[in-house]
Amino acid sequence: MSDLPLARRDQIAGRLSAGQAVIAAALANEFGVSEDAIRRDLRALAAEGRCRRVYGGALPIAGGMTPMAARIGQDRERKLALARTAVRSIARGEFLFLDSGSTNLALAEVLPDDFDLTIATNAVDIAAAVLHRQDLHLIVIGGSVHAAVGGCVDADALMQVQRLNIDRCFVGACAVSAQGGISALDPTDAAFKRTLLSLSRVSVAMVTNEKLETRAPHRIAAAKTISQTIVEHDAPAARLALLRRAGATIVTASPPA
The missing domain is CATH 3.40.50.1360 (Rossmann fold)
Known part of the structure; x- marks a missing residue:
């Protein structure tokens, strides 16, 4: 797996778009990075309205629940x-x-x-x-x-x-x-x-x-x-x-x- 942050983030975003929940610890192990790095990815994706942060990971957002912004x-x-x-x-x-x-x-x-x-x-x-x-x-x-x-x-x-x-x-x-x-x-x-x-x-x-x-x-x-x-x-x-x-x-x- 690529260790480039943007490439990693795109892969995570793809899974969320497909309706998959993601777990920070599992992603950190898969990509060979720290959980802090994964949490930064998830924060960035949440700010873009592409996921909803939850304890330990993130959930996909249903189409109608895209943030108002x-x-x-x-x-x-x-x-x-x-x-x-x-x-x-x-x-x-x-x-x-x-x-x-x-x-x-x-x-x-x-x-x-x-x-x-x-x-x-x-x-x-x-x-x-x-x-x-x-x-x-x-x-x-x-x-x-x-x-x-x-x-x-x-x-x-x-x-x-x-x-x-x-x-x-x-x-x-x-x-x-x-x-x-x-x-x-x-x-x-x-x-x-x-x-x-x-x-x-x-x-x-x-x-x-x-x-x-x-x-x-x-x-x-x-x-x-x-x-x-x-x-x-x-x-x-x-x-x-x-x-x-x-x-x-x-x-x-x-x-x-």
């Missing part, structure tokens, strides 16, 4: 197209909740001006984006930040959100399907989202194509319970037909600018 720049124009469609239904003076998610971050960028909107969010990046707008009232739901989710979904955050009466929530979803409804990869995140939906008069999910008719382990709600599911302009017709048969209300976004 790594998702922000992905498919930006498509997410903005979803967001521009979503804002059309927002009424003046509404109290909105923007759940964690890169598509909801895109929504924060295109909220209408001078609509006397109050925005609550549990997401760090969304709060920062809203803070730059002088015409928006901001409420931040705090707690311990979950790096992959990109926001706070712990017990403190859950307690804070239960005090709100929300007009319209934009809920993040890791997967959406006719049979599985909308679902999440993290159980704590899913519990937070279920509570959020129960407190909201209207619920909206903006869904990019790769999430349609996929499943995640933690169910949030049935597809028919979401007030609007906004999909991309080129969403596969067969997948949309399944969702409509399950009772989902589908809104199709305009093509990206």
Whole structure:
């Protein structure tokens, strides 16, 4: 095996991408280096969003749980197209909740001006984006930040959100399907989202194509319970037909600018 750090790191990254967990001690023995060297490799890979550090090694990251920081720049124009469609239904003076998610971050960028909107969010990046707008009232739901989710979904955050009466929530979803409804990869995140939906008069999910008719382990709600599911302009017709048969209300976004 090569003892070049970058070559070694690439081999470790390849195993993680293939869904394999890695153990630092075993890797150190295999590559003939110290465990400290392997730990440096794993720290670097975790910083790139390619693994999740655990005691003694690292675990692969499921596709939908790539850290929020790594998702922000992905498919930006498509997410903005979803967001521009979503804002059309927002009424003046509404109290909105923007759940964690890169598509909801895109929504924060295109909220209408001078609509006397109050925005609550549990997401760090969304709060920062809203803070730059002088015409928006901001409420931040705090707690311990979950790096992959990109926001706070712990017990403190859950307690804070239960005090709100929300007009319209934009809920993040890791997967959406006719049979599985909308679902999440993290159980704590899913519990937070279920509570959020129960407190909201209207619920909206903006869904990019790769999430349609996929499943995640933690169910949030049935597809028919979401007030609007906004999909991309080129969403596969067969997948949309399944969702409509399950009772989902589908809104199709305009093509990206």
